[in-house]
Amino acid sequence: MTYLSWSDRYSVGSPIVDAEHKELFLIVNEFYENLEDKRGIKDFFPTLNRLIVYAEHHFGSEEKYMKLAGYPEVELREHMRIHEELVDEVFHLYARLRGEEGGATSGVDVGKFIEDWLSNHILDVDKRCEPYFRKLTDAAMT
Numbered sequence: 001m002t003y004l005s006w007s008d009r010y011s012v013g014s015p016i017v018d019a020e021h022k023e024l025f026l027i028v029n030e031f032y033e034n035l036e037d038k039r040g041i042k043d044f045f046p047t048l049n050r051l052i053v054y055a056e057h058h059f060g061s062e063e064k065y066m067k068l069a070g071y072p073e074v075e076l077r078e079h080m081r082i083h084e085e086l087v088d089e090v091f092h093l094y095a096r097l098r099g100e101e102g103g104a105t106s107g108v109d110v111g112k113f114i115e116d117w118l119s120n121h122i123l124d125v126d127k128r129c130e131p132y133f134r135k136l137t138d139a140a141m142t
């Protein structure tokens with residue numbers, strides 16, 4: 001399990017969106033700390049709750065900035081669909097972890113999933129908005 005550390009390669013050109021991504025990194029790392037302490041599965045739940053709540057808030061604000069930045073409608077819709085899928089998948093993993101859905105999973109599996117979830121999403125999907133976010137940031141600073 002690799003702790004996530006922020007670097008410029010994750011920047012999407014918007015200080016606000018970057019700050020929210022950093023907050024998500026902190027929550028994922030907190031989840032890893034729980035794992036490393038070999039805590040009981042129940043101890044992961046508050047962190048996962050925070051992750052889901054914060055991710056939903058963040059996706060909403062990211063979508064708002066995409067609109068403001070003039071991100072093309074078709075791509076915006078596709079991006080929103082990906083956000084929905086991500087939240088959905090975490091919900092299912094969480095339910096499996098709680099034993100409420102079939103197909104047991106472990107804290108390590110959830111950890112791996114959320115790490116990929118966050119870093120790949122930023123690097124592959126959010127990065128597509130970078131030129132738009134940069135223009136918006138530059139306009140705000142002049």
Ligand SMILES: [Fe+2]
Nearest residue numbers: 062121125126
């Ligand atoms: Fe995104």
